[in-house]
Amino acid sequence: MTAIPTEVPIAFTSTRRRVLVAFLGLGAAAAAPRLARGQGTPTSDDGAIPYPTGADDLVLRVEDAGGFVPVEVNLTNVPRFSLYGDGRLILLVPDPEAFDPLASVRALMETRLSPAAVREVLAAAQTAGLLGGDQEYANAGVTDLPTTTITTNAGGAVSRVSAYGLGLPATEMTPARDRDALTRLAAFVAGLGDLDRVLTAADRPPAPEPYAIERLQLIVAPPNPNAEPVPDPAEWPLDTPLADLGDPADVGGISYPEASARCAVLAGEDAAALVDLLRAENPPAAWTSDGETFQVLFRPLLPDETGCPVAAATPAAG
Numbered sequence: 001m002t003a004i005p006t007e008v009p010i011a012f013t014s015t016r017r018r019v020l021v022a023f024l025g026l027g028a029a030a031a032a033p034r035l036a037r038g039q040g041t042p043t044s045d046d047g048a049i050p051y052p053t054g055a056d057d058l059v060l061r062v063e064d065a066g067g068f069v070p071v072e073v074n075l076t077n078v079p080r081f082s083l084y085g086d087g088r089l090i091l092l093v094p095d096p097e098a099f100d101p102l103a104s105v106r107a108l109m110e111t112r113l114s115p116a117a118v119r120e121v122l123a124a125a126q127t128a129g130l131l132g133g134d135q136e137y138a139n140a141g142v143t144d145l146p147t148t149t150i151t152t153n154a155g156g157a158v159s160r161v162s163a164y165g166l167g168l169p170a171t172e173m174t175p176a177r178d179r180d181a182l183t184r185l186a187a188f189v190a191g192l193g194d195l196d197r198v199l200t201a202a203d204r205p206p207a208p209e210p211y212a213i214e215r216l217q218l219i220v221a222p223p224n225p226n227a228e229p230v231p232d233p234a235e236w237p238l239d240t241p242l243a244d245l246g247d248p249a250d251v252g253g254i255s256y257p258e259a260s261a262r263c264a265v266l267a268g269e270d271a272a273a274l275v276d277l278l279r280a281e282n283p284p285a286a287w288t289s290d291g292e293t294f295q296v297l298f299r300p301l302l303p304d305e306t307g308c309p310v311a312a313a314t315p316a317a318g
Contacts, residue, residue, distance in 0.1 A: 049122040049131070051154040056303040057085035059118065060125060061151045062189055068144030075219050075251065076299050078104045081192050086115040090211055090302055101285075105216075105278045105298050109208035117195075117203035117225050122154050124198050127186035128183065131155050137181045139165030141173035150185065161185070176182055183209065210279075215301040216271045217308060220245055221261040223286065223295050234284035237277065242289035242296065249308060265307035274298070 051059045063079035075094040080092040094100065094107040113121070125131060130152050139145070152159045163185050170179040191197040195204060220242050223230065236242050246264025266274065277283060278298060287294050301307050 043227065048119045049126060050156065051085060051118065051122060055084060055086040057306045059083045059085055059153050060121065061284050062148065062192060064146040064148050066115050072297055074106045075297050078108065078251035078300060080273040084303060087115065087118055088112055089205065091208055093208065096271040102278050102283055103153055103296065105213065105275065105300055108211035108300055110211045111205040111208040112204050113205050117199050117205065120199050120203060124188060124191060128184045130161050131159055135161045137163045139170055139174050139182060141171040142168060169288050176297050213275045213300045214271065215265055215267045217275055217299045217301055218246065218264045218266060219249065219251060219261055219297040223293055230286035233286035233288045235301055236287045236289035237273055242287060242294045243292065263308040
């Protein structure tokens with residue numbers, strides 16, 4: 001099986017910087033995951049870890065947030081790895097050689113793991129210390145880096161383990177406890193980027209295909225007055241004007257004296273029409289609606305996410 005390139009430790013920060021300097025300036029995570037229990041919870045006598053089996057039940061997620069980046073990065077960023085109870089695996093697979101500000105729409109892929117493969121992934125997570133409750137670790141003495149959060153919903157409990165500066169060599173200032181944990185977590189995340197390391201040959205999934213986006217969260221705002229004008233903005237294709245779309249949203253970094261941001265969640269034909277435009281070879285970088293120009297940030301919603309309201313971004317650790 002071809003490795004799934006979801007490992008982005010050190011290059012990830014610089015990529016996020018490059019990607020989002022080109023955008024305008026917002027900030028916040030789209031929606032907290034809904035960690036519901038599934039209809040069934042598999043159990044066995046062989047020590048396998050039980051987990052919820054509903055199609056929308058999040059079992060394991062790896063996501064990054066924060067760091068010294070324009071605030072819109074956290075509005076458009078999606079988790080790099082989301083595994084659900086029915087084995088559906090949704091991955092962010094950006095092109096490492098190209099900058100794409102619409103990567104969250106254009107680089108989402110999906111495949112499916114068998115129940116045996118899910119159990120193997122959870123066994124690796126347990127070995128990495130991810131099923132023992134909430135924990136926080138930090139690479140001391142480094143600043144402006146993202147925090148990686150690994151959420152597991154297995155063994156009858158939800159655990160969130162966060163690691164600041166994951167993927168960088170530990171500094172001399174990093175306590176031994178954190179240094180050991182960061183090493184384990186980095187190895188686990190690297191294994192998710194190459195499932196050949198984690199799964200037996202019989203349980204490896206098929207090659208990922210583009211994720212079928214069903215819902216989009218949109219943040220709409222006037223262009224940043226300090227940014228360069230975007231040439232040739234596209235005409236907004238939906239019936240509802242951008243000035244009226246959604247509801248006012250508390251989004252740090254894009255409210256100007258005369259205007260503020262709005263947030264909307266679109267589904268069905270409206271979402272499908274926009275996804276087609278955004279996945280085209282030359283997608284629009286800005287939009288006009290009723291004679292006004294707007295900045296629109298797009299963020300696909302995953303099965304367990306609800307979308308708006310948007311909250312302000314959390315500052316990075318340091």
